[in-house]
Amino acid sequence: MKNPSHGTAAGTIAARDRVVQILELLETRMLHSSARPLIASTGMHASRGWTETLSRARLDVHSDAVWNQAYKSLSLVAINHTYVGNKHVHIYDLREQGEAAKKEVLDWARVKAISDLQPILKKRPFDILGAPTVKDGLEPFKSVPPQLIAADFVADKLYLQFFTTRAYSLREELDISKMSAAQARTFAEYQELIGVKWRQVPCFDTVVVDIGKELVEFRTDFQPGMTEDKKALPYVGIMNELNRMTTKFIDRSAVNVGLMNFFPAIDKLYRDQSCGRVTALGFVATSRDTSSNNHGQIHRRRTQDFRKDHFHVGGKKAVNAVTPYAIGITWDQPGQKADLGLELRGSVRAIYSGADQGVAMAEIMGCMDASDYEFVVGHMLNRLSRRPK
Numbered sequence: 146m147k148n149p150s151h152g153t154a155a156g157t158i159a160a161r162d163r164v165v166q167i168l169e170l171l172e173t174r175m176l177h178s179s180a181r182p183l184i185a186s187t188g189m190h191a192s193r194g195w196t197e198t199l200s201r202a203r204l205d206v207h208s209d210a211v212w213n214q215a216y217k218s219l220s221l222v223a224i225n226h227t228y229v230g231n232k233h234v235h236i237y238d239l240r241e242q243g244e245a246a247k248k249e250v251l252d253w254a255r256v257k258a259i260s261d262l263q264p265i266l267k268k269r270p271f272d273i274l275g276a277p278t279v280k281d282g283l284e285p286f287k288s289v290p291p292q293l294i295a296a297d298f299v300a301d302k303l304y305l306q307f308f309t310t311r312a313y314s315l316r317e318e319l320d321i322s323k324m325s326a327a328q329a330r331t332f333a334e335y336q337e338l339i340g341v342k343w344r345q346v347p348c349f350d351t352v353v354v355d356i357g358k359e360l361v362e363f364r365t366d367f368q369p370g371m372t373e374d375k376k377a378l379p380y381v382g383i384m385n386e387l388n389r390m391t392t393k394f395i396d397r398s399a400v401n402v403g404l405m406n407f408f409p410a411i412d413k414l415y416r417d418q419s420c421g422r423v424t425a426l427g428f429v430a431t432s433r434d435t436s437s438n439n440h441g442q443i444h445r446r447r448t449q450d451f452r453k454d455h456f457h458v459g460g461k462k463a464v465n466a467v468t469p470y471a472i473g474i475t476w477d478q479p480g481q482k483a484d485l486g487l488e489l490r491g492s493v494r495a496i497y498s499g500a501d502q503g504v505a506m507a508e509i510m511g512c513m514d515a516s517d518y519e520f521v522v523g524h525m526l527n528r529l530s531r532r533p534k
Contacts, residue, residue, distance in 0.1 A: 425473025
């Protein structure tokens, strides 16, 4: 077989390998449909899926200038995505912790955190772009606490980036015709077979101490369309690491109370006709004598806005009240950019029981940079009440 590197300068091979490493990282984080226009804009070949795109990149021959520009562009995409792309978000309000505690945490984040954390960063196993993406490289991080690999203070915010790995399951239809004869006989009575595949993926979980807003955000990676292990909440791991650090340096936990409840934002988002499109909705419809919740299922529409859907609008007119307990908002993006999304999922059971409504996690999707993320989170936070400064 012909050597794909035959006749290619060593420097060019090295430049190509750097780009392939970035693509391998992006493949673990982004849908190909979202990454394809970004890859194509660098002058590289963007095929129909990740497997073909990576195969082509490993064999393609370009000038050093093309490879270097591709690396510069795609590495920025990758780094930004580790901070804002497809995140489960929990937020603590430092104003709930008392003035002295709040001031001490914010002062440390503003003045001393970066210097205090340098000894840890000097021992980091890799930087963001050097993170492992395959099973053998991820294996050593399965049973250890999240690893701090980056710390930066930008625009009055302290960013701490942690690395870990999690397993996700994906259901796939199995093709009986491709099985051995014995296997095919075993499953002959079945019209459809579903297999469950587990995949270990690299995860970048982010802590943001926002000095101006007096908030601490925990942004943990998740994989759209895949099911994660529900035994432990990922954000608890990085919260424990943050508290361990602040206990060491200022003898105080960074957060202990003040976990924000996003539920009050749901109804306000639902009623604001100017706020994106409502593409997911869980609600209770109440008439004089009865109520209906569709068995607690969340309705979904990819393109329509529930607020304008004829069936939903007509149903609202026939009942006394509609009380939403879960919502998904989608904001259209120009060109080929992925749409931005926010989901808040409450419980229908809480409405009937009269219990306090609690939604501690927001699911944020499609963000490519800080401005995207601030846009989405801002719509939620602006509809919540907080103690004054």
